[in-house]
Amino acid sequence: MSASRTVLVVEDDPVINQAVADRLEAEGYAVVRAWDGPGAVAAEAEHHPDLVLLDVMLPGYDGHEVCRRIQAARPVPVLMLTARADEADVLVGLGVGADDYLTKPFRMRELVARIAALLRRVDRAAELAARQPERALELGDLRIDGPAHRVWRGGEEVRLTPTEFDLLLCLAATPGAVVSRDRLLAEVWGWDGGTGTRTVDSHVKGLRAKVGADLVRTVHGVGYALEVPA
Template sequence: MRQTQDRSRTVLVVEDDPTINQALHDRLTAEGFTVARAFDGPTALQQAEHLVPDVVVLDLMLPGLDGLEVCRRLQAHSPVPILMLTARTDETDILVGLAAGADDYVTKPFRMREVVARVRSLLRRVDRAAEMADARVPLMVVGDLEVDRAARRIRVADDDVHLTPLEFDLLVALAEEPGTVRGRDALMTQVWGWADAHGTRTLDSHVRALRAKIGARRVRTVHGVGYALEVAR
């Protein structure tokens, strides 16, 4: 059943290494996805415009146009879930990728089953967001922070703030219980659909990015436990 459902989902693989590109194509195809491929930045943008993929698996180091710029342009044109592939393990580099609009990342070398799991997780999140929008969930207000779940828009002190899809979902998860500490595993499960050791870095990176946009004081860290959304005073 899962492969039948996935067959209608298109994954665009953007990777300049022919061996890795082919391996990703073969594994994702075997898992039931329709897979398109690109080996450089400009071709990736052309493919995305033509195919309108459901998920993009995007390497950062690309010829013609680097992955960060591809990510920015994709999200500016038509937001799409992006799984970033990177050989860089420095947290600053990862944060730059997330700030450009990537939803999640996998560091090289990676296991194919991990890539597949992350792709499916991103698709589940998109499906949940669509269901939420259809339900016309009312506006959430936490102090001077307004979260419109149906329109997927937020305002902070009457100013519109742009969040990536995952940053928005993370904020919603925190705003559901303002002032209450949400455990790390609970947040990972609700927002990403999974929780593991790798996920803690993903969560921390997105919290940092969220703080940079809505104000550091709004998200409180409880070390060893999780995070809480504070009511601005």
Template sequence: MEQTHTTRNGGPGLPGTQRRVLIVEDDPTIVDAIAARLRAEGFLVQTAPDGPAGVAAAESWLPDLLVLDVMLPGFDGLEVCRRAQARRPVPVLMLTARDDETDMLVGLGVGADDYMTKPFSMRELAARVHVLLRRVERATQAATAPAGGTLRLGELEIDHAQRRVRVRAQDVHLTPTEFDLLLCLAGTPRAVLSRETLLAEVWDWADASGTRTVDSHIKALRRKIGAGWIRTVHGVGYALETPTP
């Protein structure tokens, strides 16, 4: 396991901080490439080559974010994600060698916040790391802000300040990304938001290269709040609706 030393800045959007990123990946070439790019972005980096080492590093080093491969020796990245999230909430960017939507949905279901399929560009990976960390900062600020009102749409309740969601009076656990996506849709109920708009508002992406990411998160969100809440407008985007009884 390796620790690198960096200057005290967290890259763009994270001035004056030293963010910790743990990379759990068994391919040395990929590890070296990701670590080099994140060091250049100003992050403090540790690496782990397998599932057990990844869990141990997450518990002892307390990273601000995990970059986590799905296929790992020992036990897989899904189990690493489950165990890490059980100890403390931490944003997770999962990596997979397979373009498998089932893997993506399972990963999101166990607490991952975003997903990338190999091969990927280091530029895009670094951009997603920055976005995930900015989202955590926004969530922290919202949690410490004065309590605001709860947004209600039928039997759906969204508490912005506490970042809590209830459907039919039952709490629903959402990842930070899922919560931001639902909040974005709820801001203009029944209005259709394009995938490009959702990418810009939720992921801070300036281009449309991640539309599949939107689709996968919508599917994960539907599984948690119920399929009837989000309407698909084919070729356009999505809208939040009140389900028909």
């Protein structure tokens, strides 16, 4: 899979930037590099990478602003690198369109695994959308248009990130039924082995903030269920 995929590495630390680029090239990826916010946006526009590895703290403007700008231009999976595991900081990143995050310091093997998983998620999302009915799905006052990637709640359109949309689609496939975190990781992210449940929880929080806390029910120790709204 990696031979045909391009990764944009955005990191202002030259040592980390070089080390990551060397490892990804050894794994068979094509690598484009940038060291600041404006350079990252320009590189993405020029090279159209399959994935962006994006540090939060950058000169020019930070990773959140870079993510916001590139996602406004076209949807692309983004793995953010952060020096803090603070939940509020993570939610900001997810809110501007990041798909996942990795806390520094990280192991190269985990970084490579996360990148591969995100690229699998893109492929899985296409499969998931293809299984949706051609007409919009309506559950109470919730309306989901799978092919158009649009959602409405109570007649008002809700802007979701690509991952939030895929998560909602997965839950909506079986309304009222509990979907385990492991299954969500496999269906939405393409991850196996049950690691990464915090990623699911963070995205669910972002989804709830946009569509309404009443829509997604937590079953502690198991997973989540989509409640059919009135």
